[in-house]
Amino acid sequence: MTSTDPNLVSVTLNGRTIAATKGELIITAAERHGEYIPRFCYHERMDPVGMCRMCLVEVDTGRGPQLTPSCMVTVAPDMKIDTASPMVKQVQEGVLELLLANHPLDCPVCDKGGECPLQDQAFSHGPGESRFVEEKRHYEKPIAISDLVYLDRERCILCDRCTRFADEVAGDALIEFSSRGGNTQITTFPDEPFASYFSGNTVQICPVGALTAKPYRFKARPWDLEQNESTCTTCSVGCRTIVQSSRDQVLRYQGVDSAPVNWGWLCDKGRFGFESVNSDERLTTPMVRTSGGLVPTSWSAALGAVADLVRESIAAGGADSIAVVGGARGSNEDAFAWAQLAHDVIGTPNVYAQMGDGLPAAVLGLDRATIDDVASATTIVLLGPDLKEELPVLYLRIRDAAVKRGRHIIEFTPKPGGLTKHAWKTIGYEPGTQLAAVEAALADPAVAMQLAKGPVAIVAGRANLAETSTATVLALQAILAAVPSAKVLPALRRGNVVGALQVGVRPRPGGLDTTGVLQAAAAGRIECLVLLGADPLADFPDADLARRAIAGARRVIAVDTFLSASSLQADVVLAASAVGEKGGTTTNLEGRVTSLGRRVTATGTSRPDWMIASGIAGLLGTEFGYRSIADVTASIAARVESYANVTATAVASAPDGVLAAVPADLGPLVPPVLSLPDRNSYDFRLVVSRRLYDDAVSTRTSPSLAHLAGCMTVHVNPLDIERAGAHDGAEVRLSSARAGIIVTVESDATVLRGTVWVPFNQPGSTIGELIDCTAAVTDVRIENI
Ligand code: SF4
Ligand code: SF4
Ligand code: FES
Incomplete structure (x- = not known):
């Protein structure tokens, strides 16, 4: 076969001529053409190390067939590859026999049993029996190497996947090999646990049961698990996951390799936070306040009470004396139904999904960068929070871009963070002086030259909750004025905050944002405050204002999964279902819409927020007509211009989701006015x-x-x-x-x-x-x- 494409090379694979991509490893080229080569150490998202030799194949480049590790060698023109010759089979059996010489036969009690590459490959490529009759090596089993991960050294096959991940991907080189020969083992440094935000990934990629995760150990066998694909909504990166359950309980999250988003990685908070879904503290029924405090009630009584509170509030102060804050916790459908209820049925303009910790919604109308745009930009400007702490897998993607792909980071920050050591330039600033810091940097010829070298992406968010967003917005506008082609990735943290804002959980003309709502409530001008999965007492940066607002609102309705400090003070609390208990879609910070998988029955009688909104609307005289969540998804596509291409079919058929268009109706990003106070006696x-x-x-x-x-x-x-x-x-x-x-x-x-x-x-x-x-x-x- 001849190809005119200069990027292709022609090789022979098991007697067939195939076209492989120049620079492609033999192991991946073979797999793309239907020949799976067994492997342990090779992982497509990490540099190959040729550690286990399980992938040896025979390769003839004109000098006769030679055993070659297929994960280390790239294809070359006219190469002849044999993945199944008698020699290859003999080697595979030999490698497995040696690996199993010391590996304990404890599959029946091993968490990995049933989904273990060693078990599977011993069965498919192994010798069938072992000649090893000597005593195997023994270690204490297992030992905790961190708060979340246990290590069983007897099971370890020294593949270097966990150690490579920790060093190469996470940048937390806290586990390493120690000793030599048969005593080689994974170890942590003395008195230093494997305290990494990403430790759960090592458990997922360990090809044996040497690493196990505390939250999942002995909870289920793989064949007992049911699963579906979903999206993590703990933060707005929107990592793709598989949600696994047994006996109607969520038991495990595994990362899915979504190329534009998370590459298979999850942070530990996203991976293990499912435990809260199973918590005994979950709200199981709606509650209403009586003289004896909040007491459980029926849904009809609770929704009836809500409808009465809304009617009373409109009668007392008009529709705009009602306000809704929150809405970033749920799905796009939840947010849309609540925006409809608030804006169209109740008629209030006071609706907002952010909790005083973001940027003006108009930032979402700027030319939006995807995560891939950021990772491939020549220069990445960071003007926001410490991504390692707030958007952890975005941190991994940008770290990879800087460390492995030579992208230049220019970081503006009031405090060095996770990416500082990888930044080409870090410019520290005192709160309030972002604009001066940016202007000084732009005047630096080296910075100007760097910004002129190629695409620029800006990651913009709030680095400091003890200042308004004003100085950051001014700094962002200054960078955009200097580099008009720069794209912006909004680093807003809350799970579905971008989706909620884009489908309508934002003020209509004349309406108030959350700060405005809380100020109005504190001044006694809010008749009814709806907390939509929001807990201002714990979450709003200004504690005094939050306290005065909750006390000053005449009526408070909370829709929540738990009784929080704020919902404890509500007149009616509506029990909402959590992620994993409901389907729908969510939007990540890029505007990527992906599906949420419903895996287990909702806790108690809890309901999804969209259903609660529909019920209230019905009692107020407007039937939304939603019979299922698919109806709400269709309604979003029909009524929200930027979601016109986001149909349920489009989302279901695109494993990496569908990018919603950048909304055109968010208005301009108006330059705010900054007035910095003198320090006076404050140091x-x-x-x-x-x-x-x-x-x-x-x-x-x-x-x-x-x-x-x-x-x-x-x-x-x-x-x-x-x-x-x-x-x-x-x-x-x-x-x-x-x-x-x-x-x-x-x-x-x-x-x-x-x-x-x-x-x-x-x-x-x-x-x-x-x-x-x-x-x-x-x-x-x-x-x-
Ligand atoms: S613990 Fe697992 S991932 Fe780490 S080296 Fe051993 S076998 Fe490989
Ligand atoms: S980075 Fe965010 S979306 Fe991804 S796993 Fe962590 S919390 Fe979930
Ligand atoms: S997979 Fe190639 S040497 Fe391990």
């Missing part, structure tokens, strides 16, 4: 951002993750600690113009001088007490107590 500018694990209800109710939240400490540069008259580990009073809290000082050289950093929503004091969400920045002082 430090406050930076508050999230860590992956915090005190959120979904983490608190996942037993394996709950204890991973840190503690409330104020991080101060060591050179500033003395200036503040404190010392590392001291308890101090941290105060702003608003309030003071008692916290412990932690010396942290990554914190910029003149600033202090505090993690948001950690167990302990509430940093939100110090934050005024209307102030451009928050200045604080440290006092000894």
Whole structure:
């Protein structure tokens, strides 16, 4: 066969002539043409190491057939490959016999049994019996190498997949081989556990049962599991997953290799957070407030009570005295039905999906970058949160782009984060001075030259909850003015926040955003506040405003999966089903719409949010006519212009989802006005951002993750600690113009001088007490107590 395509080479595979791609490994070329070569160490998303020799094949390049590791050698013109010769079979049997010499025969009690590549390949390519009669090596089994992962060294076949993943993909080189020969084993460094946000991936890619995950150990056998594909909605990256259940209980999430999104990886919060779905604390029925507090009731009574509260509120203050905040937790269908209920049935413009921690919705109208656009851009500008903490798998993709593909990162940040060590340039700034930092960088000829080299992508989000979004928006606009062709990926964190905003959970003209709603509620102008999976008391950056708003709203309705601090104060609580219990679609930060898989029966009598909205609308005199979630998906496609191509059929037939168009109706990104206060007697500018694990209800109710939240400490540069008259580990009073809290000082050289950093929503004091969400920045002082 001859090919004129310069990218193809002609090779012979088991006597057949095939066209392989130049530079392609033999193992992948063979697989594409229907010949599966057994392997253990090879993984398509990591560099090959040729460690296990299971993939040996005979290759003849003109000098006679030679045994060649097919995962290490690329195709060459006229190469003759034999994957099934007697020699290859003999070698495969030999490799398996050697691997099994020390591998225990504990398949019946091994979590991997039934889905184990070693078991499968021993059966398909092994010798059938072993000549090894000596004692196998023994180790204590298993040992915990982290809070979430156990290692059984007897089962390890030393394939280097876990260690390569930790080092090469996650950048957390915390597991390594130690000792030599037959004693070689995986180990952690002394007193340093495998504390990686991505540790669960090593369990998934381990080709044997050497690594097992604490949340799944001994819960089910693979043949007992039922599964369907879905999307993780813990954050807005939208990693594709397989949700597995047994006996109507979600038991495991596995990553699916979605090429444009997650490459098979999940973060541990997304992977193990399913435990909260099974929590005993889940709301099982609706509740109404009586003189004795919240008591369970029937759905008809609860929905009737909601309809009455809505009617009373309209009668007392008009439709715009009703407000809905939240909506980023559910599906596109949930969000759309609630937007319809609020805007079209109730008639209020006050609806918003963000919780004071994002950017103006108009950012979603900018030329949107996909994750692939960002990863392939010549220059990646980071103007947002620490992606490792807030959007972990996006961090992996950008880390890969910088480390392996030579992309240049220019990072603007008030505190160095996970990508700082991979950045070509990191520009630290004090909160409020983003624009000056960007202007100074743009004036640097080296930066200007770098930005002119090729495509530029900007990842934009909120790096600091203790300042408004104003300075970040101004900085973003300055970069876009300098590089008009740059595309923007919005780094908004909440699961379906982009979907909720795009399908309508945003203010209509004259309406209020969440800050405006809470201010109006605190001033007594909100007759009815609907919390749609929102917990402002825990989640809104300004704790005082959230408290006054919940107290000031005359009626509060909560739609939630748990009783949170906020929903505990509601007049009616409607029990919502969680992800895994409902289908539909979700939209990730790129605008990619993927399906959600319904795997288990909803907890108690809980219902999906869209169904709750339909029920309320019906009682208020408007029938949506939705008989199933497919009707809502169709309604979105018909009524939301940017979702016109997002039909249920299109989503179902596209494994990587369908990109919704960039919405054209979000209005321009208006340059805001920044007015920075003087420091006065306050010494430090406050930076508050999230860590992956915090005190959120979904983490608190996942037993394996709950204890991973840190503690409330104020991080101060060591050179500033003395200036503040404190010392590392001291308890101090941290105060702003608003309030003071008692916290412990932690010396942290990554914190910029003149600033202090505090993690948001950690167990302990509430940093939100110090934050005024209307102030451009928050200045604080440290006092000894
Ligand atoms: S623990 Fe598993 S993934 Fe790691 S080297 Fe051993 S067999 Fe390979
Ligand atoms: S990065 Fe986000 S979407 Fe992906 S697994 Fe983690 S929490 Fe889920
Ligand atoms: S798969 Fe090729 S050497 Fe292991």
